[in-house]
Amino acid sequence: MSVQRLAFSKYLEASEVPVLLGRFREEGYEGLQLKGAQYSSYIDDPSRALAELGDDPGIYSALITGDSLDEAGQERIGRTIAFAAAVGAERIVFCHGHPHEGVDASMRRSFARTLLDIAARSREAGVAFSLHHHTDQPVMELPDFREFFDGVEPGVLGLTVDTAHLARSGVEDLPGFIDEFGAYVDNLHLKDYSVPVGRDGEWRVAGDGVLDLAGVLDALDRADYAGWICVDEESTASLEDGLRESRGWLARREAARV
Numbered sequence: 026m027s028v029q030r031l032a033f034s035k036y037l038e039a040s041e042v043p044v045l046l047g048r049f050r051e052e053g054y055e056g057l058q059l060k061g062a063q064y065s066s067y068i069d070d071p072s073r074a075l076a077e078l079g080d081d082p083g084i085y086s087a088l089i090t091g092d093s094l095d096e097a098g099q100e101r102i103g104r105t106i107a108f109a110a111a112v113g114a115e116r117i118v119f120c121h122g123h124p125h126e127g128v129d130a131s132m133r134r135s136f137a138r139t140l141l142d143i144a145a146r147s148r149e150a151g152v153a154f155s156l157h158h159h160t161d162q163p164v165m166e167l168p169d170f171r172e173f174f175d176g177v178e179p180g181v182l183g184l185t186v187d188t189a190h191l192a193r194s195g196v197e198d199l200p201g202f203i204d205e206f207g208a209y210v211d212n213l214h215l216k217d218y219s220v221p222v223g224r225d226g227e228w229r230v231a232g233d234g235v236l237d238l239a240g241v242l243d244a245l246d247r248a249d250y251a252g253w254i255c256v257d258e259e260s261t262a263s264l265e266d267g268l269r270e271s272r273g274w275l276a277r278r279e280a281a282r283v
């Protein structure tokens with residue numbers, strides 16, 4: 026079994042961000058994956074980010090961003106890459122701000138080529154670049170992933186898998202998805218869901234829903250995955266409960282495997 030690293034991510038009120046920055050390590054997390062609103066005001070002043078958010082490398086394990094792929098969007102992505110390199114971020118996690126409706130296989134492959142070029146430039150700057158699928162974005166359903174990654178060699182553009190967004194988007198066999206696309210997966214957003222599949226569910230703390238999260242982690246082991254496991258906490262739980270309950274579920278799973 027490969028050694029994996031544990032991170033945490035959650036939308037927060039501005040007043041709660043310092044609490045997260047000061048608590049994540051003592052709660053058993055090695056890194057954070059910052060939402061855009063948690064770092065965007067520093068994009069053009071990375072030294073201020075290091076002074077105000079802190080210079081612990083774990084704070085910047087990943088920066089989550091979303092944008093279009095038009096000229097203006099690519100310029101903004103370039104600024105995010107430069108910021109990431111300056112603060113020592115390992116990875117940019119990119120959500121493609123484009124609707125799913127009307128996107129065909131040809132467009133999906135064109136998006137893949139554009140993102141491969143961006144990812145190559147990002148890697149030249151020392152920052153990995155990973156596509157994060159979301160419901161209602163171009164890469165959403167199982168056939169979309171097959172079209173997007175058709176002919177794409179692993180190792181340049183990564184894939185951030187979100188367990189609950191897969192279920193919300195109609196993917197039923199989550200471990201099977203990892204088995205199929207594991208070569209591309211460089212980041213995992215671990216999130217539970219209240220229904221097995223479909224749009225009628227609610228986000229839940231890991232272990233408090235119905236998804237086969239243990240099966241997903243087993244599939245990552247089969248893929249010899251050694252990347253980040255990020256608890257992407259979007260439930261209604263408080264910051265403290267989200268940190269502790271998610272870590273507790275992971276600890277119980279590991280104890281049961283010994």
